Amino acid sequence: MAAKNTFFELEEVNVDGLVSTPAMFEEEEWDFSLLNEETTPLPTPPKRVSKFAQMAKSKIHSTVQNIKQSKKVLAKELMHLTVKNEELVSQNQETQGDNEDLNLLVDNHRKVIQVLGDDMDRYETEIFTMEEVIKTQKECFEAEIRSLEQDKKLQKDKYEMEISWLKEDLDECRKKNIQLRLKMHNRQDTEQSCARNQSEMSEVETYKKTIQDLEEQLRLKTAESDLLRSTNQDLSATNVLLKTEAETCKKTLQDLEEKHRIETEERDAKIDLLKSTNQELTEAKAHLQNEIDSLGKTLETQKDIQDQNKTLKIQKEEADSEILRLKSENEDLEKKKSVFEKEMLEMFEEMEDKLAAEFTTNLDKTEEISKLKNKISNLEKNKSVFEKEMLEMFKEMEDKLAAEFTTNLDKAEEISKLKIKISNLENELRIHNEKYKTYEEVENKLATQIQINCDHVEQTQTSLESEIRFLNKTVERHQNTIEDLKDKMNTQKEQDTAKILKLKRAHDELQDNLLNF
Known part of the structure; x- marks a missing residue:
């Protein structure tokens, strides 16, 4: 009789353990779903959001609602199982015995919970370090983009000021040209015209020099516009990279949804298996209860039964205290579970804000690029108009010089002076070409810096992929531990059947002995 009561208490302990097992598995699986998420808090995004961002936001909301519904269903099932557990405990208060196996099972559960807690702390530290690295890299990229935008703005202001100065010089040259034409029509005799021509030729030389300076400045402006075009191409390349990063974020979100779906299916299968095993154990327990009741009625006259009842009462009180302690631990686990659910919701909201902010920044950058393209096209139009005006001025100056050189053959010395000035201008042109080479060197340096930044981004991506692989391995290891626990439960079930x-x-x-007696 004592042996039967002891076994019945072990059976009840196993039932209690099986009922509390899904909560442990559920907490463990929720912990693993956090491993590939980013929890970096971001500022609130602006109101403008693209269609793709709205679709992603609605998709994230739907996934959050599905997760909430699945959590509610699991909570209801857990409450149902706890109620069944309490009923089983109330039914078995009179026949609970030995508590050694219960203590072993509780110690095993404590060890498993401690290991899972240590793993969670390690995962949280690793995720925090990864978030810090990503945050610093993002700040560096934003600082570089701001510096490039400031440089572009300064260059643009500089070009606009220089163009205004060139227009003023061009207006002055036109006014002087008109004055020279009036002077040429008003001259009367050849002596005065020769004396006047010498002064006018000096002015013509100065005008020619200013025109050549304007040509050189125009050439420099074209080179700077090419530099702006190249920077615009670099910005478009960075925009493409940001789009690819957004696509990768979308893919990771889809992978997380698929993983959550698989985990929910596995959890539902585990809960069904535990329900079936719990039902089988309740049936076996009811059968044993009937047998024990029949034996108690037949053996009420024996004194040994009274002694055994006293020992059973003592063991029952000990088991009741242990069950109360397990209930308190189960309540603590439920509190941790509610805290964990709140953290999951906060993480999903942060992911929504982050995606919205990234899409709005991408839209702002595309608008800035379109504005720069419009400004470059306007500069090119102004350049074509300026070139036409310069050609007209050159034609007018050539006609004037041809007329003066046909009438004045004694101006060969001035032609030699012009050649000397042309050689000086060529020297200045070489100096400007050297400056243009320095601009090319600066451009090459910027290209190398951009390549270094791209390599750094690739290195961080590879490191993150290695971290994800490591976390996946840890998930597989914990799944193996869960399988081991299932095997242990099956072996325990076989032992119980034996x-x-x-x-x-x-x-x-005993029945044979009673009949013989």
Whole structure:
């Protein structure tokens, strides 16, 4: 009789353990779903959001609602199982015995919970370090983009000021040209015209020099516009990179949804298996209860039963205290679970804000690029108009010089002076070409810096991929531990069936002994 009561108490302990097991598995799986998420808090995004951002936001909301519904269903099932557990405990208050196996099972659960807590702390530290690295890299990229935008703005202001100065010089040259034409029509005799021509030729030389300076400045402006075009191309390349990053974020979100779906299916299968095993154990327990009641009625006259009842009462009180302690631990686990659910919701909201902010920044950058393209096209139009005006001025100056050189053959010395000035201008042109080479060197340096930044981004991506692979390995390891626990439960079930058979044999022997008695 004592052996039967002891086994029945072990059966009840296993039922209690099986009922509390899904909560542990659920907490463990929720912990693993956090491994590939980013929890970096970002500022609130602006109101403008693209269609793709709205679609992603609605998709994230739907996934959050699905997760909430699945959590509610699991909470209801957990409450149902806890109610069944309490009923089983109330039914078995009179027949609970030995508590050693219960203590072993509780210690095993404590060890598993401690290991999972240590793993969670390690994962949280690793995720925090990854978030810090990503945050610093993002700040560096934003600082570089701001510096490039400031440089572009300064260059643009400089070009606009220089163009205004060139227009003023061009207006002055036109006014002087008109004055020279009036002077040429008003001259009367050749002596005064020769004397006047010498002064006018000096002015013509100065005008020619200013025109050549304007040409050189125009050439420099074209080079600077090419530099702006190249920077615009670099910005478009960075925009493409940002779009690819957004696509990768979308893919990772889809992978997380698929993983959550698979985990929910596995959890539902585990809960069904635990329900079936719990039902089988309740049936076996009811059968044993009937057998024990029949044996208690037949053996009420024996004194040994009274002693055994006293020992059973003592063991029952100990088991009741242990069950209360397990209930308190289960309540603590439920509190941790509610805190964990709140953290998951906050993480999903932060992911929504982050995606919205990234899409709005991409839209702002595309608008800035379109504005720069419009400004470059306007500069090119102004350049074409300026070139036409310069050609007209050159034609007018050539006609004037041809007329003066046909009438004044004694101006060969001035032609030699012009050649000297042209050589000086060529020297200045070489100097400007050297300056243009320095601009090319600066451009090459910027290209190398951009390449270094791209390599750095690739290195960080590879490091993150290695971290993800490591976390996946840890997930597989914990899944293996869960499989081991399932195997242990199956072996325990087999042992319980063997004990049931032994009890049946003992019961048959007792009936035979009673008949013989």
